[in-house]
Amino acid sequence: MADQTYDAIVIGSGISGGWAAKELTEKGLKVLMLERGRNIEHIKDYVNATKNPWEIPHRGMRTQKMLTDHPVLSRDYTLNEANLDYWADEQECPYTEAKPFDWFRGYHVGGRSLMWGRQSYRWSDFDFEANAKENIAVDWPIRYKEIAPWYDYAETFAGISGSVENMPQLPDGKFMPPMEMNIVEKDVAARVKEHYKNARRFIIGRVANITQPHNGRTNCQYRNKCWLGCPFGGYFSTQSATLPAAVKTGNLTLRPFSIVTKIVYDKNTKKATGVEIIDAETNKTYTFNSKIVFVCASALNSAWILMNSATDIWPGGLGSSSGELGHNVIDHHFRAGASGEAEGYDDKYVFGRRANGIYVPRYRNLFGDKRDYLRGFGYQGGASRQGWQREIAELGIGAPLKDAMSEPGKWTIGLTGFGETLPYHENQVSLDKDKKDKWGLPVLRMDCEIKDNEKKMRKDMMDDAAEMLEAAGIKNVKTYDAGYTFGMGIHEMGSARMGKDPKTSVLNGNNQVWDAKNVFVTDGACMTSSNCVNPSLTYMALTARAVDFAVSELKKGNL
Numbered sequence: 001m002a003d004q005t006y007d008a009i010v011i012g013s014g015i016s017g018g019w020a021a022k023e024l025t026e027k028g029l030k031v032l033m034l035e036r037g038r039n040i041e042h043i044k045d046y047v048n049a050t051k052n053p054w055e056i057p058h059r060g061m062r063t064q065k066m067l068t069d070h071p072v073l074s075r076d077y078t079l080n081e082a083n084l085d086y087w088a089d090e091q092e093c094p095y096t097e098a099k100p101f102d103w104f105r106g107y108h109v110g111g112r113s114l115m116w117g118r119q120s121y122r123w124s125d126f127d128f129e130a131n132a133k134e135n136i137a138v139d140w141p142i143r144y145k146e147i148a149p150w151y152d153y154a155e156t157f158a159g160i161s162g163s164v165e166n167m168p169q170l171p172d173g174k175f176m177p178p179m180e181m182n183i184v185e186k187d188v189a190a191r192v193k194e195h196y197k198n199a200r201r202f203i204i205g206r207v208a209n210i211t212q213p214h215n216g217r218t219n220c221q222y223r224n225k226c227w228l229g230c231p232f233g234g235y236f237s238t239q240s241a242t243l244p245a246a247v248k249t250g251n252l253t254l255r256p257f258s259i260v261t262k263i264v265y266d267k268n269t270k271k272a273t274g275v276e277i278i279d280a281e282t283n284k285t286y287t288f289n290s291k292i293v294f295v296c297a298s299a300l301n302s303a304w305i306l307m308n309s310a311t312d313i314w315p316g317g318l319g320s321s322s323g324e325l326g327h328n329v330i331d332h333h334f335r336a337g338a339s340g341e342a343e344g345y346d347d348k349y350v351f352g353r354r355a356n357g358i359y360v361p362r363y364r365n366l367f368g369d370k371r372d373y374l375r376g377f378g379y380q381g382g383a384s385r386q387g388w389q390r391e392i393a394e395l396g397i398g399a400p401l402k403d404a405m406s407e408p409g410k411w412t413i414g415l416t417g418f419g420e421t422l423p424y425h426e427n428q429v430s431l432d433k434d435k436k437d438k439w440g441l442p443v444l445r446m447d448c449e450i451k452d453n454e455k456k457m458r459k460d461m462m463d464d465a466a467e468m469l470e471a472a473g474i475k476n477v478k479t480y481d482a483g484y485t486f487g488m489g490i491h492e493m494g495s496a497r498m499g500k501d502p503k504t505s506v507l508n509g510n511n512q513v514w515d516a517k518n519v520f521v522t523d524g525a526c527m528t529s530s531n532c533v534n535p536s537l538t539y540m541a542l543t544a545r546a547v548d549f550a551v552s553e554l555k556k557g558n559l
Helices: 016-027 065-070 079-087 130-134 146-159 183-193 238-248 299-307 398-405 452-471 534-555
Strands: 005-011 029-034 252-255 258-266 271-279 285-295 336-342 359-361 377-385 411-420 426-434 444-448 475-481 516-521
Touching: 005 016, 005 271, 005 299, 016 029, 016 238, 016 285, 130 426, 146 238, 146 534, 183 359, 183 377, 183 411, 183 452, 238 252, 252 271, 258 285, 258 299, 258 516, 285 299, 285 534, 299 426, 299 444, 336 377, 336 452, 377 452, 411 444, 411 452, 516 534
Parallel strands: 005 029, 005 285, 029 252, 285 516
Antiparallel strands: 258 271, 271 285, 336 411, 336 475, 359 377, 377 411, 426 444
8 A cells, every 4th residue: 555644634525625635735745635435537427417308217306216215315305316326325324313304415526515506605704703792602713804815715716706795794705707697686686675775685696606717617508407517617616626736736645435433643742643444445444644634524524533533532532522522513494485476577588507596695683683583594596487397287288288388487586595503502413333334333313403593583584585575576475484404404514613712612713623733624513603604615715724724833843
């Protein structure tokens, strides 16, 4: 086997792991990136990305076998024939649900950077200061001014398209030209802005789909097949962006099929010496050594690795001295909002398949508004014309049906709220040592739920959406609450939170584990609260910032 000693080890190859590998290698470190699943090579392995629907055996629909084999994936849109092998096999990798929890994972090179929704928003100090002002959980150890330059850095490399809006609760960034709203969205946006005196606003989504060529990547082709992998590199992923940059340095070793079982800890130096893995194909155990370790396995798997490490020193695992490891798990609750019909646009249609929607930034509990719950929500949504898939009750078969299907249907517009979940200590994950995965490893036990604060918010998420649509002239508006189960947002966060005090947090303000200063956690596990915006851009910025700090400390001899 090749040399087993490196300057740095990165655990995980998703959004955070890809960024860690890029930044570490570009700073001259020899890096080993470990991924528990298979390799997916850019372009070559996007096997369904350029197929027509009729070229996929069941047209992308669910078979009975798929429903039987994937009971968790079948709970949501995630069960899809076209990219089924992008999602973790729940037979091989089970988990325990003390309370219902929908855990949708991607175990392969690139992780969920291949399947993510790509919505990319900055946090503001309304978000970084909220815990302290409301005496919730613990205070964030950073503020916007400390991360703003790293947002600039991440956006410039990743390529984020969006519009400049000058909204204090949603800071502007380094944007590529925005995608365009369609005619209904533009009209609704103008009416909402006027009706609410600019207090509520519809904007085009800020999205990691590039709108002009960038770093050897071709701009978005408006195919809206991003979840299959993009052969054009039109959206940011590990494969399209950070991995090529890391490989270019000549400093990266990528090892797929490598399940990290623990971080090896030296109690005398109080530092990690490396990691231990199981080869997922051979079941053989290997140890790799390094000066620093970046844990980027995704929020809950990163917690699993920490909890399974250094148990001879701390029963709860590495980073558990505060009693907070595995606790304070957060997500975004959603699937509540409203939709309706837009009249008067029968001669209008759309061009292409825009891989983006509209966004309504948070306005509740801001600027003097006060509700009977804390924090707030934003909306994602959009307008479109119904197509051939719509049902026409009067026409069931034959030429009249075909003729009707060749004409577009009604214009509809919908809004779905995405709400902040508070970081409750009792929302936790832990090791279930009585249940094992394919490799004989203990699995995670999920014990999380939303509470009254979020349930009160959901009523506003419905009612406000209906109110705005009706104010904009939308007809037949209907509200909905399709129900939410923890994990559905696929925005797991908080299991190894940052903080200012080692007695109440797992990580410090530089993403270092208090108990092992050469171990850094920069994925969703590090988050101290959840905000209501999609979190991935913040992971990118925090990772780049933490690498800059780690390499500086390494050069100073402090690690």
